[in-house]
Amino acid sequence: MDSGFKLAFSGLAIALTFVAFVPYIFSILSGATKPHVFSWVIWGTTTSIVFFAQVEAKGGIGAWPIGVSGAIAVFIAFLAFVKRSDISITKTDWVFFLSALASLPFWYLTSNPLWAVVVLTTVDLLGFGPTIRKAYDAPHQENILFFTLFMARNVFALLALETYSLTTVLFPLSVSIACLILLIFIGYRRREVRA
Incomplete structure (x- = not known):
């Protein structure tokens, strides 16, 4: 695919990242949303490490949206701490x-970023567990637009990758699929709850 298309797809993915996150950040600043600080520390850490692994695996401009997302997640963790949002930390939080x-040691010991991406993708996907549980109980409390934007963002990030390998593709593809499954599940539960 032409490098101009790759740049356009990367730009679209970054734009969708901001479209998804900016309202969330404003809701934190206004005090309407009180995110869990440690969750965002975890997501910021995992996403940032995946970005560096993708860069090492020659993902090129397709890695940029993941890097931007990691930086924004770290910023949200900072805001959550400053705003004194939910700062309770459980044993499960520490495990994640x-x-x-x-x-990081997997990456260092094997000299292969794939192992870091496999571990981080697994951790990130496990993070969908509580959201799925909540969506089952209260499907109308989940933000369909947010997950739709993130699914689209990851699809465009995939299209923007300069090199396709398991290391560069695993994270954005897995998150896209997880978002799609969650959206289908929320839609199903909303119809069920209404009936």
């Missing part, structure tokens, strides 16, 4: 965080 950090 330590799992994310465990990816």
